Each structure stands twice: as structure tokens, then as C-alpha cells.
Amino acid sequence: MQQKIIGYHLDEEHHWVAELDCGHFQHVRHNPPWTVRLRVTTVAGRQQKLGMVLSCKKCDVAAPPDSIG
Numbered sequence: 514m515q516q517k518i519i520g521y522h523l524d525e526e527h528h529w530v531a532e533l534d535c536g537h538f539q540h541v542r543h544n545p546p547w548t549v550r551l552r553v554t555t556v557a558g559r560q561q562k563l564g565m566v567l568s569c570k571k572c573d574v575a576a577p578p579d580s581i582g
Contacts, residue, residue: 514572518565522581529553531562536578537571 516533521541524530530538541553541562552558571579 514569515566516569516572518563518567520563521559529559531567533567533569535569535572537569537576538579539567539569539571 514535516535516537518531519534520532522530522532522538524540529541531541532538550558552562
């Protein structure tokens with residue numbers, strides 16, 4: 514199911530996670546190594562992607578919303 518990015522947070526391993534409007538989270542990793550993806554690693558890059566639509570696999574299986582912590 515398609516869901517919009519409404520925010521971001523860092524997980525316990527300091528990887529960026531997109532917060533979707535459905536209540537689920539999805540990692541937006543910037544790997545593979547040697548690849549710099551400013552859309553993930555900079556504030557401006559993440560701000561530009563707010564409202565972008567991602568495919569939420571958790572919605573597809575009716576998973577409960579995620580929570581930070």
C-alpha cells in the first residue's frame with residue numbers, strides 16, 4: 514500500500530527511519546558503501562522527501578502501527 518513520508522527519526526543504530534502517515538516506520542538506508550545519498554544523510558535532503566510516497570509492506574499485511582523506543 515502506498516503511504517506518504519511525514520517525518521524521520523534515527524533508530525538505536527543511528528540509521529534514518531521514515532515515519533509514514535499510516536503509523537509504520539521504514540528504513541531509508543544510504544548504503545551500499547561508497548555511495549553518498551544526500552536525500553538521507555542531510556536535513557535538506559530529508560525535508561525534500563517529506564510527502565514522497567513509499568510502498569508500505571506492513572500495511573499490506575495489516576501490521577499494527579510502529580512505535581519509537
